[in-house]
Amino acid sequence: MTRASSKRAAAAQAAEPDFVQLLTPDGQRVTHPEYSVDFSDEELRGLYRDLVTVRKLDAEATALQRQGELGIWASLLGQEAAQVGSGRALREQDMAFPTYREHGVLYCRGIDPIMPLGLFRGVDQGGWDPIANKFGIYTIVIGAQTLHATGYAMGVAKDGKVGGDEGESVIAYFGDGATSQGDVNEAFIFASVYNAPIVFFCQNNQYAISEPLTRQTRVPLYQRASGFGFPGIRVDGNDVLATFAVTRAALDNARHGNGPTLIEAYTYRMGAHTTSDDPTRYRVASEVEEWQAKDPILRLRKYLESTGLIDEAFVTEVDAYAREEAVKLRERVLTLPDPEPGEMFKHVYPNGSPEVDQQAAEFAAYHASFEGAHS
Amino acid sequence: MRTTYREAVREAIREAMRADSRVFLMGEDVGRYGGAFGVSLGLLEEFGPDRIRDTPLSESAFTGAGIGAAIGGMRPIVEIMTVNFSLLALDQIMNNAATLRHMSNGQIGVPLVIRMTTGAGRQLAAQHSHSLEGWYSHIPGLRILAPATVADARGMLAPALADPDPVLIFEHGSLYNTEGELPESIPTCDISSAAIGRTGTDVTVITYGGTMPAVISAADELATLGISAEVVDLRVLRPLNDATIMQSVRKTHRAVVVDEGWRSGSLSAEVSARITEQAFFDLDAPVMRVCTEEVPIPYAKHLEEAALPRPERIVRTARELVGR
Ligand SMILES: Cc1ncc(C[n+]2csc(CCOP(=O)(O)OP(=O)(O)O)c2C)c(N)n1
Numbered sequence: 001m002t003r004a005s006s007k008r009a010a011a012a013q014a015a016e017p018d019f020v021q022l023l024t025p026d027g028q029r030v031t032h033p034e035y036s037v038d039f040s041d042e043e044l045r046g047l048y049r050d051l052v053t054v055r056k057l058d059a060e061a062t063a064l065q066r067q068g069e070l071g072i073w074a075s076l077l078g079q080e081a082a083q084v085g086s087g088r089a090l091r092e093q094d095m096a097f098p099t100y101r102e103h104g105v106l107y108c109r110g111i112d113p114i115m116p117l118g119l120f121r122g123v124d125q126g127g128w129d130p131i132a133n134k135f136g137i138y139t140i141v142i143g144a145q146t147l148h149a150t151g152y153a154m155g156v157a158k159d160g161k162v163g164g165d166e167g168e169s170v171i172a173y174f175g176d177g178a179t180s181q182g183d184v185n186e187a188f189i190f191a192s193v194y195n196a197p198i199v200f201f202c203q204n205n206q207y208a209i210s211e212p213l214t215r216q217t218r219v220p221l222y223q224r225a226s227g228f229g230f231p232g233i234r235v236d237g238n239d240v241l242a243t244f245a246v247t248r249a250a251l252d253n254a255r256h257g258n259g260p261t262l263i264e265a266y267t268y269r270m271g272a273h274t275t276s277d278d279p280t281r282y283r284v285a286s287e288v289e290e291w292q293a294k295d296p297i298l299r300l301r302k303y304l305e306s307t308g309l310i311d312e313a314f315v316t317e318v319d320a321y322a323r324e325e326a327v328k329l330r331e332r333v334l335t336l337p338d339p340e341p342g343e344m345f346k347h348v349y350p351n352g353s354p355e356v357d358q359q360a361a362e363f364a365a366y367h368a369s370f371e372g373a374h375s
Numbered sequence: 376m377r378t379t380y381r382e383a384v385r386e387a388i389r390e391a392m393r394a395d396s397r398v399f400l401m402g403e404d405v406g407r408y409g410g411a412f413g414v415s416l417g418l419l420e421e422f423g424p425d426r427i428r429d430t431p432l433s434e435s436a437f438t439g440a441g442i443g444a445a446i447g448g449m450r451p452i453v454e455i456m457t458v459n460f461s462l463l464a465l466d467q468i469m470n471n472a473a474t475l476r477h478m479s480n481g482q483i484g485v486p487l488v489i490r491m492t493t494g495a496g497r498q499l500a501a502q503h504s505h506s507l508e509g510w511y512s513h514i515p516g517l518r519i520l521a522p523a524t525v526a527d528a529r530g531m532l533a534p535a536l537a538d539p540d541p542v543l544i545f546e547h548g549s550l551y552n553t554e555g556e557l558p559e560s561i562p563t564c565d566i567s568s569a570a571i572g573r574t575g576t577d578v579t580v581i582t583y584g585g586t587m588p589a590v591i592s593a594a595d596e597l598a599t600l601g602i603s604a605e606v607v608d609l610r611v612l613r614p615l616n617d618a619t620i621m622q623s624v625r626k627t628h629r630a631v632v633v634d635e636g637w638r639s640g641s642l643s644a645e646v647s648a649r650i651t652e653q654a655f656f657d658l659d660a661p662v663m664r665v666c667t668e669e670v671p672i673p674y675a676k677h678l679e680e681a682a683l684p685r686p687e688r689i690v691r692t693a694r695e696l697v698g699r
Binding site: 071072119120121122123140141142177178180181182183208209210211215216281282338339341343344345348355356359363366 | 407435463639668681
């Protein structure tokens with residue numbers, strides 16, 4: 001490292017990020033010149049319930065994996081506000097394209113939370129209908145979904161479904177690591193050139209597996225947007241109110257025909273990358289503790305308590321509700337039936353194909369020859 | 376010395392880096408994390424971040440950068456997490472690395488080594504688990520290696536780095552924990568020949584890489600049935616070493632090709648065609664193949680297992696050929 005570059009790196013670390021915030025880590029409501037929210041008391045309580053429930057279900061999934069009931073799980077721990085804030089900002093007609101970590105957005109879309117567990121238990125390949133639920137299938141290959149989202153948004157525009165309050169917007173989720181992929185940058189270009197109704201929602205959780213943000217960028221990620229010709233904005237991703245406000249504004253902007261926005265939701269992955277990862281290999285405990293103090297749920301709770309919107313009894317009731325949902329989820333996961341081995345041939349082509357059909361038939365005959373012996 | 380396949384690859388990298396300052400490793404999470412499969416654990420500590428480089432998350436970029444560095448005189452080892460993700464770098468590998476010697480009229484080559492994990496068996500589903508080394512073997516200008524043994528995992532890297540052209544090394548994910556014996560002083564290793572993994576007389580079973588354990592256990596099972604199987608380990612998938620295959624087939628008169636790739640348009644098809652072309656009159660039976668079912672690799676464990684070439688299928692096919 002040269003002297004100048006180490007100086008720059010030190011400066012970048014010291015500076016508090018410049019982002020939209022409506023709720024401070026200690027639960028103070030602050031104002032922003034451009035962004036605000038207008039929630040009813042009931043809606044605010046609802047957001048709290050969402051955050052707590054989403055965290056609890058996620059913890060249950062992690063526990064199920066630890067007990068050998070799921071193959072793998074990518075926890076959203078720490079990113080609840082980024083996901084619930086943006087997920088609740090979606091209007092019914094909007095379409096979302098997730099990575100593999102957007103269980104909280106999935107929950108906000110009203111999809112049965114058992115769906116991703118079925119996937120990671122290996123009892124189906126990706127159980128929900130992306131079109132009916134307006135929520136794409138989980139994408140493992142980093143960045144690929146941003147292109148799908150862009151193409152989908154180009155189609156929305158071509159269908160004439162933009163230009164008013166009823167317009168459709170698209171949101172593409174991806175991580176900080178993904179911003180280095182060609183696909184993501186190419187998606188930015190296409191969205192920009194075609195003025196597609198899309199919001200690029202980057203959850204900057206500071207890590208791509210073991211690689212810290214500095215391996216992906218020398219400038220704040222949201223600033224990249226300007227080079228592509230559309231606005232970029234950074235939001236406190238642990239602030240559910242600000243995330244909602246910024247995402248809602250960007251989605252509405254897109255649905256009115258004003259093109260893409262890049263949102264960088266500044267957050268932190270509190271847990272492991274996935275259950276196969278051990279984060280102590282590459283990050284220090286003090287960093288995790290620092291972020292613990294910015295917890296998305298705690299700050300909303302403090303705010304709601306300080307304004308008298310919730311009390312101890314409410315908090316207890318929400319905890320009980322979330323626990324109950326988690327127990328129900330666990331029970332249902334354990335009874336999910338294993339697929340028949342022959343299932344794997346079913347969805348290679350919609351109407352079969354000579355090679356696959358022949359192999360399926362041989363496979364069935366072979367298995368039948370063992371019937372009774374073992375399976 | 377007893378060692379795992381993973382340690383053998385790591386030792387090979389370590390030795391190459393100590394011996395030649397032009398050698399460096401780059402890829403995603405190869406530094407502090409030690410690589411997605413733990414191969415490079417400890418190397419950052421020994422060689423520092425300049426030579427063990429964590430890159431931004433772009434397969435195309437770090438593969439392309441590897442080409443540039445190789446042309447400029449370095450000897451890069453590029454690690455791609457899995458063969459599925461190498462598809463994001465396919466243009467760099469095929470249109471660039473494999474063609475630059477030809478397009479420069481022989482004036483430059485690309486002495487680049489690309490290592491990647493291949494194959495299924497670890498419940499990583501349809502975007503992590505395929506066996507595409509057969510595809511890569513289709514491409515002139517590349518050398519394709521598939522170490523199946525600890526000895527090859529240890530030995531193949533040095534000659535690969537010495538090769539003036541791009542070499543791809545496919546490490547099957549299910550092999551990393553396998554163990555083997557290595558001599559104290561590592562013998563030189565060739566990257567041109569196939570090997571006889573086990574001698575036999577009744578049927579030749581030809582395979583490579585990750586299906587070797589299934590083939591060996593099938594051969595054991597066949598032995599209990601009184602069938603003597605000869606196992607050919609291809610080792611080098613391009614250029615294929617025909618002589619070893621034909622010699623074996625001329626002895627046993629029967630051949631089964633076992634390949635974790637899909638059957639249609641596969642490496643197994645190539646091997647089978649060569650046997651037919653070169654040893655047709657020595658055959659007592661048609662060449663048979665045991666491949667992965669032609670479906671995207673399923674996630675569920677029992678489905679994944681069912682999709683792969685299992686010992687039972689190999690045994691059954693060999694028995695059909697031998698007629699016992
Ligand atoms: C093309 C591709 N390369 C590598 C991987 C392996 N991989 C899985 S997740 C991941 C890191 C992604 O980081 P980021 O985009 O920041 O998202 P996060 O997981 O932190 O939410 C990597 C490298 C992959 N899935 N796809």
